[in-house]
Amino acid sequence: MSRDTRPSDHVVELVTARSGGACEGRTGCPNLAAEIHHRTGRQMGGSREAWINEPSNLMHLCCDCHRWVTLHPTDGRRLGWLVRRGVEKPIEVSLYRRGGLVLLDDSGGWEPTDRAPVTVHHSTCECGVKSPPQHLVDFLDHWEDEHVRDCPRVVPSRWDDVLEVWEYPRFPEFERTEEPEQVAADRWRPTVHSTALPRAAGTWHTHWRNP
Structure with a gap:
């Protein structure tokens, strides 16, 4: 039954x-x-x-x-x-x-x-660009990866003639925030x-x- x-x-x-x-x-x-x-x-x-x-x-x-x-x-x-x-x-x-x-x-x-009822997440680059609102935090990882390709704050790797080594590239910092979705x-x-x-x-x- x-x-x-x-x-x-x-x-x-x-x-x-x-x-x-x-x-x-x-x-x-x-x-x-x-x-x-x-x-x-x-x-x-x-x-x-x-x-x-x-x-x-x-x-x-x-x-x-x-x-x-x-x-x-x-x-x-x-x-x-x-x-x-x-x-x-x-x-x-x-x-x-x-x-x-x-x-x-x-x-x-x-x-x-x-x-x-729903919280949305944002990521803001130090260059001032802010991501579209995302319902899942994991989606911010993809947005940040795409953004650094054209971000003006990225310093590419370069050769140091004095130390005779390659310097590591510098990538911008991101700040993540969340807020209620209205x-x-x-x-x-x-x-x-x-x-x-x-x-x-x-x-x-x-x-x-x-x-």
Whole structure:
């Protein structure tokens, strides 16, 4: 007999009370909430971690918003609607809920916060050039390697006539910083709402704009 990996009736009641029956997703969504979304997924066969089915890991979404976050995992993480397993707990990660930045708790409540769900990293060369924001620190290594090829602060190796040796080349120093990534939460919204159009079998009429 298979395990029931769904949230308990009590937890569903807490999440439903929090949403008031309205979608907790995008800014100004006119839909009623219809589905429970796990910010950190249950994985195949479910998960034995108790917090998976706690209110802080659950969002009450309409079908449109739930499908969108499933199809756009990268943007979903930027909004805090998805949380990487093993990196952070959902209760510690903020999310954009109806356009506002909030932290969810396990009592079915929420509180506003100014802490963005995603941190971006920068590298600044001593020549003054700053890297584009990167979500992974490892990407800065590649940017720095590419930058030193044309950096004016690089001093190439040269022959010392006095000591009769080759001098080592000099490469610039880099300073790395990180900051919260601010996201316009209403940037991801449908241009045409699916309920306004007849839906044919196997088609999806919601068109999301991501400028």
